[in-house]
Amino acid sequence: MDKCGKKLLRKTLMVTILVPFFVLFLISFKGKTLKDAFFNSFYSVVDFPNSIFPLLLILFFNFMIMHLLFPIFHFWQKFNRNIPVSMDEKNRVISIFNSLGKKITLMSVVAFVLGTVYSSFEYYNNYQDLLPTFYNMLEGIITGLFTSIFINMSLENIYFPIKSALMIDPPTLEPKFRSYYKQMSYVVILLITFLGFQVFTIASDFYSVFSGNLQDLFIPRVGAKMDMSPEMLLSKSGRSHKEIEDILDVIGLKIFFYLFLSFRILVLLKNQIKNPLETVEGRLEKLTSSNASNTAQIEIVDNNEFSKIYGNINKLIVKQQSELENSRERLHTVIDNAADPIISFNDDGHIFIFNPAAEKLFGWSREEINGSSFSSLFDQEEEFCKTCGTDNKRFVKDITDSKNRLKRYRGRTKGGVSIDFEANFSKSSTPDGTIHTAIIRDISKQILFEQSLQDARKAAERANRLKSEFLANMSHELRTPLNAVLGFTQLLNSDRNLTDNQVEKLNIISRSGEHLLGLINDILDISKIEAGKIELHESVFNLKEFTQDLKEMFDLRCKNKGLALYVEYVDPLPVYLKSDLGKLRQILINILGNAIKFTNDGGISIVVGIQSGKLRFSINDTGKGIPESEIESILQPFTQSSITDNEGGTGLGLAITNSFIQMLGGKLEIESKEGVGSNFSFSIDFEYAAKADNVEEDIGTVIGIEGDRHPTVIIVDDKINNRLILKEMLERVGFVTIEAVNGKDALERVREFKPELVFMDIKMPVMDGYESVKLMKADDLIKHIPVFALTASAFKHDEKSILASGFDGFIAKPFKLSSLFNLISQNSHIQFTYEKTAKEQKEEISIDNLDIKTISRELTGDIIEKLDDYILINDFVAIKGVLETLKGSEALLDFVNIVEFFTNNFDDDSLITLIEKIKKQDKE
Known part of the structure; x- marks a missing residue:
């Protein structure tokens, strides 16, 4: 028998x-x-010949156990010598393990029962008292069971390596299921029973000591020789203190032995719980460790409740092993087939992964490069290479730093060719240290492409800049003649000597100019939208007043085409709200303008309400409609519907409208049916407000300057027409004007004449407006003089930049007289006198102030009848024709003026009252 076999036999x-x-x-x-x-x-064991029977029982017990365990010893000897073991031998060993516990238990119980019976028959002569015999038999059974548990639990720990060895190549015969919970319950119950039996015995001894009873209540044990003669019993009827202490010492030590035995049993029981738990814990720690190679399975040596847990853990391990292998295969496949070079290296920079793509890029084979330094792939003129030198660890630390995680580098191939590449670094921790991985991409072509993109971007920026300059110049060039057209039209319209026919022609010129200005503004607006230069300017306004103003704006156009225009409110509506009033007005003007343009019969309705917390507008018309296929396209710039019939326009109105609606937080929705009509609706964000912002009031036409003053104004513009228009406008109300043709000329004249105001164009030769105003504001003698900017470049120069450059005010060409005079009054000490409004004139004019008798005498009957007929049919043009025939009469001057006033204001009621008074005077 070898060393391992002897050790196993000795322990057994x-x-x-x-x-x-x-x-x-x-x-x-x-x-x-x-x-x-x-x-x-001691005497119970070595008392020959009385103890020969218990010794023979123990020897027979061990002989039977050794005979039973012999195949196990034989298997263990072969296993340690690496001798092949047949499956039959393994199955036999498993069979022995399956029945070993029961056989040891049976032999132990039989041995102890026979021993106790033999002892009782020897002690009680000729079986004269059977009660102690039965008591000893019961004690023998309990003691035998207890001893077998002790032996079985100890042998399980000894034979654990043998069971583990069997599981390396498991036999076909499975271990018998033994419930761990039942086993544990059996041990606890038997331990309690055994200890209870012994406690009863100790209690009997304890009672006999303190009661003074001369008879021991306990049953003599196997092999014990007790003197039970009457003389001896009588001598014990009274005991000394020393005797009692000695007996108590014996009882105490016996209790200690039982406690030690119980503790040993509990330790074995604890190990049976602890061992499987530690096995599972240790294996799980390995499974969850960073070392993926820790995938050994748990050895299932017993078939109990823990084996199922071990089995599930082993399935997890097998799954992990399979996934790990698959993952490794996939990783190798991905690395080998990756289009981009992949290189892995350690903290020392030594390369150990170099995929085929890397071989192709750098020209080195993986056998040639493995173990080489990662820095050898870089151009030695690179910043990292110069800084780190030959220190590979520093090179790796610097290049894998987070700020360099994704960066471009220049490298060298095996042949010394320079290449540009981009590297993305990552790192992972392993038991062998940190692994760095670089995914590299050849960006040589990308750099060429980026360079072409850079050139294209510069070209696009230059083209965009040229476009912006072109639009600004176009705006300037178009607005300059428009300024002359609209400016002189305004001046001529104020001439009271013009005939109605001339006024109508001037109105046509004015409307045409305004239309052309609108087209220019549309082009500039769409350019601003594309450039992202449109901003929101919110203000508070009265909603119903706003919509009524729009209705009044389009009422006349609708009446001229015989169309009805309705406004409907869906309550509840806010009185005041905050939004971008200018853009909202432009949106509705564009939509309503299109609706009127393309509607010939029926009418247009505007519905205003609140829906889902947003302000909603819905504009319906009965016009031509839009083909469904064109609804999306008409929102694109410079695109018009195919049914416009050449009504004109740039095709920008709806594109601008849609952009403005989106800026206000809404979306333009269009529903249309060709030949039936269209519905344009949108909702915008808004805020409720308590009151409206202060709105500039139209205070009437300027006719002079307060205080009968004649302030000096210098007009600076390189275009004579622009100077002439402004000169005419200002001199008409009392200003004295001085002209300058550029910024340098203006600076000299301002220093010479010290004017009260300066109007200066922005773009001029020699010196522009920006440079000139900068020099003026730097001169302490003239810096207090207000300087107002005049510009036609509405796209390039906005109000903020102009005011920031030093100007005190801003007005864009072409401008209206009212805007000009408002600018002056709000930014200077000059105030104006105004022509009385129609309301004020009506309050001053009274029929009662007329000399009815003189008028009745001067007027002929046919004139009165004509006036009466024309008034009845509201033919105000015919009434003005009659008045033309009466303007030569001095006596009828007041009559002509008051009738003309009533006619201009379409006040037919006042005209009827006046004619009735004249008729009544004629009758008198």
Whole structure:
């Protein structure tokens, strides 16, 4: 037998011999003193020939166990010598393990029962008292069961390596299922029963000591020799203090032995719980560690409740092993087939992964490059290479720093060719240290492409800049003649000597100019939208007043085409709200303008309400409609519907409208049916407000300057027409004007004449407006003089930039007289006198102030009848024709003026009242 077999045999014999002897020693431990108790325990084992039977039982017990365990020893010897073991031998070993516990239990119980019966028959002569015999048999059964548990639990720990060895190549015969919970319950119950039986015995001894009873209530143990003669019993009827202490010492030590035995049983029981838990814990720690190679399975050595847990963990391990292998295969496949070079290296910079794409890019094979430094792939003129030199660790640390995680580098191939590449670094921790991985991309072509994109971007920016300059110049060039057209039209319209025919022609010129200005503004607006330069300017306004103003704006156009225009409000509506009033007005003007343009019959309705917390407008018309296929396209710039019939326009109105609606938080929705009509609706964001912002009031036409003053104004513009228009406008109300043709000329004249105001164009030769105003504001003698900017470049120069450059005010060409005079009054000390409004004139004019008698006498009957007929049919043009024939009469001057006033204001009621008074005077 080899060394391992001898060791196994020695451990087995120690358990099977010492455990029964220890139990026998313990239950025989009894006497008056400790010496007597040890003597009795020893005497029960070595008292020949009385102890020969228990010894023979123990020897027979061990012989049977050794005979039973022989195949196990034989298997273990072969296993340690690496001798192949047949499946039959393994199955036989499993079969022995399956029945070993029951056989040891049976042999242990039989041995202890026979021993106790033999002892009782020897002690009680000729079986004269059967009660102690039955008591000893019961004690033998309990002691045998307890001893077998002790032996079985000890042998399970000893044979654990053998069971583990069996599981390396499992036999076909499975281990028998043994419930761990039942086993644990069996051990606890048996331990409690055994200890209870022994406690009863100790209690009997305790009682006999303190009661003074001369008879021991306990049953003599196997092999114990007790003097039970009457003389001896009578001598014990009274005991000394020393005797009692000795007996209590024996009882105390016996209790200690039982406690030690119980503790040992509990330790074995705890190990049976602890061992599987530690096995699972240790294996799970390995499974969850960073080392993916820790995938060994748990050895299932017993078939109990824990084996199912082990089995599930082993399935997890197998799954992990399979996934790990698949992952490794996929990783290798991905790395080898990756289009981009992949290189892995450690903290020392040594390369150990170099995929085919890297071989192709750098020209090195993986066999040539493995173990080489990662820095060798870089151009030595690179910043990292110069800084780190030959220190590879520093090179790796610097290049894998987070700020350099994705960066471009220049490298060298095996042939010394320079290449540009982009590297993305990542790192992972392993038991062997940190692994760095670089995913590299050849960007040589990309750099060429980026360079072409850069050139294209510069070209696009230049083209965009040229477009902006072109639009600004176009705006300037178009607005300059428009300024002359609209400016002189305004001046001519104020001439009271013009005939109605001339006024109408001037109105046509004015409307045409305004239309052309609108087209220019549309082009500039769409350019601003594309450039992202449109901003929101919110203000508070009265909603119903706003919509009524729009209705009045379009009423006349609708009446001229015979169309009805309705406004409907869906309550509840806010009185005041905050939004971008200018853009909202432009949106509705564009939509309503299109609706009127393309509607010939029926009418247009505007519905205003609140829906889902937004302000909603819906404009319906009965016009031509829009083909469904064109609804999306008409929102694109410079696109018009196919049914416009050449009504004119740039095709920008709806594109601008849609952009403005989106800026206000809404979306333009269009529903249309060709030949039936269209519905344009949108909702915008808004805020409720308590009151409206202060709105500039139209205070009437300027006719002079307060205080009969004649302030000096310098007009600076390189275009004579622009100077002439402004000169005419200002001199008409009392200003004295001085002209300058550029910024340098203006600076000299301002220093010479010290004017009260300066109007200066922005774009001029020699010196522009920006430079000129900068020099003026730097001169302490003239910096207080207000300087107002005049510009036609509405796209390029906005109000903020102009005011920031030093100007005190801003007005864009072409401008209206009212805007000009408002600018002056709000930014200077000059105030104006105004022509009386129609309301004020009506309050001053009264029919009662007329000399009716003189008028009646001067007017002929046919004139009165004509006026009466024309008034009845509201033919105000015919009334003005009659008045033309009366303007030569001095006596009828007041009559002509008042009738003309009533006619201009379409006040037919006042005209009827006046004619009735004249008729009444004629009758008198």
